[in-house]
Amino acid sequence: ENNSNALELSIALSKIGLIDDCHFVSHEVGHVAFKENPSVIENLIGMDGTMCRGGYFHGVLAAYFHDVQEDGDPFPSDYNTVCNDLIGTSNYQDCVHGLGHGMVHYFEEDLESSLQMCQDMSFYQDVLCTGGVMMQYTDNVLTRQGISKNVISNLCLQSELDIVDFVECNVSTGITLAFFTDHDFEEGSKLCELIENKQGQNYCLEGLRFEIQDSEKFKAEPLTLDKREKYQPQFVEGGSKVIDIQSPAIISNFQFEPKARLISFVIDRPQYVAMYIPNEFLSSKMIVAVNGQIPDELEVKGNVLGERVSMIRFVPDDSGLVMISPLS
Structure with a gap:
């Protein structure tokens, strides 16, 4: 205090x-x-x-x-x-x-x-x-x-x-x-x-x-904790690897299936989400969907800052289930 x-x-x-x-x-x-x-x-x-x-x-x-x-x-x-x-x-x-x-x-x-x-x-x-x-x-x-x-x-x-x-x-x-x-x-x-x-x-x-x-x-106009971005890293492969996620929304129910290269999680509000994902966890062609719909505002960039990391940033219309999966 x-x-x-x-x-x-x-x-x-x-x-x-x-x-x-x-x-x-x-x-x-x-x-x-x-x-x-x-x-x-x-x-x-x-x-x-x-x-x-x-x-x-x-x-x-x-x-x-x-x-x-x-x-x-x-x-x-x-x-x-x-x-x-x-x-x-x-x-x-x-x-x-x-x-x-x-x-x-x-x-x-x-x-x-x-x-x-x-x-x-x-x-x-x-x-x-x-x-x-x-x-x-x-x-x-x-x-x-x-x-x-x-x-x-x-x-x-x-x-x-x-x-x-x-x-x-x-x-x-x-x-x-x-x-x-x-x-x-x-x-x-x-x-x-x-x-x-x-x-x-x-x-x-x-x-x-x-x-x-x-x-x-x-x-x-100071930021408030509610509005401020939350950095929510997700530890995978026994904690040896990290998928970085930033968003004012709260991330829950995170799942990662390495063999299928499938990532899923739930967001509690329609706020932007930015992810930094090791390239090895992604397919060269993928679909990003929120509640089964591809967001209108979606950006994907490979090898950010020269690292073997890809950025995915999107703004969803609604809260709900996010899925990143290979394009078959």
Whole structure:
């Protein structure tokens, strides 16, 4: 309750302009909460991840991994299950993103090790985790070394990162600069333009613009838990593989028949559904149907971000049974 009250106060202060944005303040609230009660899940269950855009969750995870590192303990082998008690809630994605923040606290300047831990998770877990890694990494470097042309140009080197991580790193640089400049686009733009790599500069501006717009949107019309997207991974083949599902709707009765390449589940409301499915689980030709009808809004994309993963996104007209099956 005290943690929720602290976040409510942070939101109020940001709305009246006494602080720029409550997101990073809520990181500190999360740090303090974990120090007082060193249990990740006990600090997260019952909290509202929409408050201050998940910053409290990021702070709790960062504090957890910081303590593991300070104690000289090995990196937790069960790190990818730390958030599992939150699966099925909209808070699960804040927790997985927070893992990325925490990894940087553990591995510090060893960016490659943090990214590898993210990559060992499922496709969308990796996306969320890598976003947290890059936000914490860019914040750490710019805080410790200051912002200069040399520092910011060498922050996300194209020669050292694959294309996906290069993009994410520069976008995160823009997000970080938004906080450094009190979400002032003109001031942030001047700093993005210090980046020598033109592509990196453009991605930085993209991240800066996104963060400013997202911050303003949160202050004007905060998301609610009911409306917010829920990340609901489905573990198959004994838990060794994951089918990632995102939707404001609640997923239930999930079934997967690997030999038939048949996936089915029930949605409780007509809200968009986005899925990331390992290619090995899909037929090259398939039918996506809701209550036996093919949705009007349906998008299928293979090898997303160069990975052997396909995206299926659709907007159903009704709640009910979803079936993805081979086209015979």
